[in-house]
Amino acid sequence: MNHYDMGNWVSRMRDQGFRVTPQRQLILDAIYESGGHTTPEEIYERVHAKAPAVNLATIYRTVDFLRELRLITEMSISGKTYYEIAGDAPHHHLVCRCCGHIEQIDHATVVGLFTRIEQEQQFKVETDHLALVGVCRHCREQATPTAS
Amino acid sequence: MNHYDMGNWVSRMRDQGFRVTPQRQLILDAIYESGGHTTPEEIYERVHAKAPAVNLATIYRTVDFLRELRLITEMSISGKTYYEIAGDAPHHHLVCRCCGHIEQIDHATVVGLFTRIEQEQQFKVETDHLALVGVCRHCREQATPTAS
DNA sequence: ATCGCTGTTGCGAAAAATTGCAATAACGAG
DNA sequence: CTCGTTATTGCAATTTTTCGCAACAGCGAT
Ligand SMILES: [Mn+2]
Ligand SMILES: [Mn+2]
Ligand SMILES: [Zn+2]
Ligand SMILES: [Zn+2]
Numbered sequence: 001m002n003h004y005d006m007g008n009w010v011s012r013m014r015d016q017g018f019r020v021t022p023q024r025q026l027i028l029d030a031i032y033e034s035g036g037h038t039t040p041e042e043i044y045e046r047v048h049a050k051a052p053a054v055n056l057a058t059i060y061r062t063v064d065f066l067r068e069l070r071l072i073t074e075m076s077i078s079g080k081t082y083y084e085i086a087g088d089a090p091h092h093h094l095v096c097r098c099c100g101h102i103e104q105i106d107h108a109t110v111v112g113l114f115t116r117i118e119q120e121q122q123f124k125v126e127t128d129h130l131a132l133v134g135v136c137r138h139c140r141e142q143a144t145p146t147a148s
Numbered sequence: 149m150n151h152y153d154m155g156n157w158v159s160r161m162r163d164q165g166f167r168v169t170p171q172r173q174l175i176l177d178a179i180y181e182s183g184g185h186t187t188p189e190e191i192y193e194r195v196h197a198k199a200p201a202v203n204l205a206t207i208y209r210t211v212d213f214l215r216e217l218r219l220i221t222e223m224s225i226s227g228k229t230y231y232e233i234a235g236d237a238p239h240h241h242l243v244c245r246c247c248g249h250i251e252q253i254d255h256a257t258v259v260g261l262f263t264r265i266e267q268e269q270q271f272k273v274e275t276d277h278l279a280l281v282g283v284c285r286h287c288r289e290q291a292t293p294t295a296s
Numbered sequence: 297a298t299c300g301c302t303g304t305t306g307c308g309a310a311a312a313a314t315t316g317c318a319a320t321a322a323c324g325a326g
Numbered sequence: 327c328t329c330g331t332t333a334t335t336g337c338a339a340t341t342t343t344t345c346g347c348a349a350c351a352g353c354g355a356t
Contacts, residue, residue, distance in 0.1 A: 113261045122285035123242045137270035
């Protein structure tokens, strides 16, 4: 037993016919230890430090695999792709296109929209990591001298 | 005069110190003619048919440029990047992760969330092309035999 | 119409991400 | 524990996307 709910996903993985490999554990660990949003390249470096034999292609394949299993979430910010451990409570982000600052908002803020779409369109929204781009409070003040 | 509001963006481009080149017109045309969401590769083929000399690198650079000018919108669906002419009214999409079907929803559906975030967090959301992933009506019926 | 400044492009090279395939190893059965 | 099946990995080759830079060309000024 290490951290998060390891042991849970181990059996869940095996039950579905997938295999629990040291590579998958290392990669999941690396994402977890990175704390926040991390890139395949960062994951690779972290894993490579412990296990130099692990190939970069395995990183790409595995993050995709872990995402499909919903153990991690994927987010694309200005072209780059980031991964993060999927906690029990989903969260989302506001990304400032001026200063690049990223702030977090919780699921409750957006879930109203999701349920309304589900009621009106019978479409079950499952997005668990949204990135809304815009202008943050600080940059708005700066950009507005007096006018408008 | 051709279509959309050409002539408007031409001067807007020049006013900002950018140049109106045949490549940029061809690429904008290609995206427009594609109708819906299109990829850099598709844009390239379309442009290449008319002007074989245009380089693929120019496609990538130009879609980025046009996106910054907000003449087109960028959307990432399951890893792939798509572009589309930015109409006067923004719209968004519901993407089914089972069948891949994409349906459109209009800005009014989501704008409530945006204004609420603006009021509560002073963050001005400008996202004009959201892709919400989930399960469409059809796939939900199929996947639910009787239970739950 | 010509000139000069500098934003853009084409081109080749580099970097990032994906894929096919043979070798490896997880893990259920005996 | 040993074996056999087959999911997974490492590796090399491909494909996709980005980058540096010299040549080119848009466009304002003359
Ligand atoms: Mn996050
Ligand atoms: Mn669209
Ligand atoms: Zn900002
Ligand atoms: Zn569907």
